[in-house]
Amino acid sequence: MPPRSKFISAPPSAVQEAIKRLGNNLRTARLRRNLSHTELATKLGVDRHVIADAENGKLxxxxxxxxxxxxxxxxLxxxxxxxxxxxxxxxxxLSGLDERERARQGGGPSNAF
Known part of the structure; x- marks a missing residue:
């Protein structure tokens, strides 16, 4: 088994809070629709534990x-x-700064992504 990502095991607090908030919001939406974990999981073709993990904010x-x-x-x-x-x-x-810098150096705007 590959080593666990440091990001997954110790995410920045802002990321952890955001994923927990998303999970809680999804739980609220599911409950308002009177759906069980199993019903939602069946619709997605996943195990009900996957739905519970998402609602618990498992990164x-x-x-x-x-x-x-x-x-x-x-x-969606x-x-x-x-x-x-x-x-x-x-x-x-930042993009505007890049374009101004290129213009100053004599290059035109870049079409690169």
Whole structure:
């Protein structure tokens, strides 16, 4: 078995808090829909323990499970603005600095991602 990731075993507190909050929100959404762990798991094709792990904020649970849970409960559209490049103020500011620096050096804007 490969060594466990340091990020998984000791994540930054902001990450741990965010994943716990997401898990709690998913639990609330599931309960409001009167769905059991088993019912939601069956819809996603996973074991019910996977749903419980996600709701408990287990960091090693795949992003696909979290997205699947959102999809199964019709909450996936709420992710439309998560990491949206148009809302990335820091990235836009840094990108603008890069473009100005290239212009100063005589190069044009880059089309690279």
């Amino acid at each position: 090693s649970t795949s992003a696909g499970v979290y997205l699947g849970m959102l999809w199964a409960m019709n909450l 559209p709420s992710l439309a603005d998560v990491a949206n490049p148009k809302n990335d103020e820091e990235g836009l500011a």
